[in-house]
Amino acid sequence: MNRKLGMIRTTLTIFSVLCAAVLATACTRVPEIEAQISPELKKASYPTLQPLDQSVVPLPSPQQAGQEIQDNLNARRDRLKRRAAALETAGVDDESRDRLEQGIDG
DSSP, rough: OOOHHHHHHHHHHHHHHHHHHHHHHTTTOOHHHHHOHHHHHOOOOOOOOOOHHHHSSSOOOOHHHHHHHHHHHHHHHHHHHHHHHHHHHHHOOHHHHHHHHHTTTO
């Protein structure tokens, strides 16, 4: 039991040290990044905040979106049916029919 507690303490200590190291590096100032900020930008005030309801375009209701998808699918189905009907009435000449019946190995 003491061995388990020792391992847990060691693990927690290592974890704590790693967290402290990460937090310390997160607070570090990076001169290369700060050099890219212009003086005007450093002096600029914060932008005004706007409510989200004015900034985000409202999404259509699920019923409306579902209806649009259904309409698109119905239109596609109709186009494919018309295309299939046109292919059926186009017919195949005798030479092409013979090639089709012979297959790839023929």
